[in-house]
Amino acid sequence: MSFRTIVHVDMDAFFTSVEVKDYPHLRGKPVVVGADPKGGHGRGVVSAASYEARKFGVRSAQPVSTAYKLCPEAIFMPHRIDRYREVSDEVMEVLATFSEKHLRMSIDEAVLDCSESGAIYETWRKLGNAIKKAVRDKTGLTCTLGIATGMTLAKMGSELKKPDGLTLIHPGKEAEFLAPLAVETIPGIGPRAKEALHRLGFRKIGDLQNAGADVLLQALGKWGARIYDLARGLDNDEVVSTHERKSFGEERTFHHNLETMEAAKKALAEIADDLAGRMNRKNISGRTLTVKIRFADFHTITRSQTLAVPLRSAAALFDHAWNIFERNVPPLKVRDDKLRLLGIQLSHLYMAQAGEQLWLF
Secondary structure, three states, X not given: OOOOOXXXXXXXXXXXXXXHHHOHHHOOOOEXXXXXXXXXXXXXXXXXXXXXXXXXXXXXXXXXXHHHHHOOOOEEEOOOHHHHHHHHHHHHHHHHOOOOOEEEEEOOEEEEEOOOHHHHHOOHHHHHHHHHHHHHXXXXXXXXXXXXXXXXXXXXXXXXXXXXXXXXXXXXXXXXXXXXXXXXXOOOOOHHHHHXXXXXXXOEHHHHHOOOHHHHHHHHOOHHHHHHHHHOOOOOOOOOOOOOOXXXXXXXXXXXXXXXXXXXXXXXXXHHXXXXXXXXXXXXEEEEEEEEEEEOOOOEEEEEEEEEEEEXXXXXXXXXXXXXXXXXXXXXXXXXXXXXXXXXXXXXXXXXXXXXXXXXX
């Protein structure tokens, strides 16, 4: 009997982790993303809090004035949604390499169906560790994973060991794994439902496993049957991608900013080589090539060129990318401002049919 392999990926303290990634001096300090607290008199709410800030009781959706009173030494950073989306796109690009069947749940969450693609990793633990490493290598950020036979079960797993955790809910062991957990661990059981279940004496998921479906239907209405199934580990929701893939890209954020044209040229050649390898494995070429350039001050430019024929060879990708780069970055600009990130993306994708030869050069 074959089992589904569903992976839920949850980025750890995502907004504040991006701030620490961009401003390393923040590492290890209580960081809050939100409006200026103005000494406890500011308006607005907390968008995110680092784990260091959470130790003081700071939470998302909390008034910034309350957060300041709980942790006056916290460093409050302005909300940069465009930057968070940019890093989120990088994460999703990595996850897409593990399965074509993936769904972006939010800016910092995704679910993958690795039932087929994950087989090469032999065990769920090896698959999970490979995903975590790939995300960390690409973005410098950590994520927490849950792996199970269903989407909701995998999400429940990802909630249990944060940050940088990996929880496996093995096939046939779901009910045993879930039994000691609190009933509110099940997504959808909020304060009111929790109170209703507690009144009936249901505090652990194991209590729900021993209850009848009719009892939960009476207590929770139409959700009762669903909760009854989840409590016993029955979870058959399908992972359905919401869109077809429209582009392939590779980019690098450098540990040390690039200061010369020679260094930029070498980096672009390596990026082109990696991108070509991925596209050749997928038998895909593209006609529109985009180069992304970010300077040390985070000023970012993107420049695109649509070509007469689709391409995917490393040599062709590099030649066109370098041509775009040279037209848009004068040599002194590189030495003055330095480069933080370079990337190449191909869109207007084209997949060869059986026996068809794509343009390589």
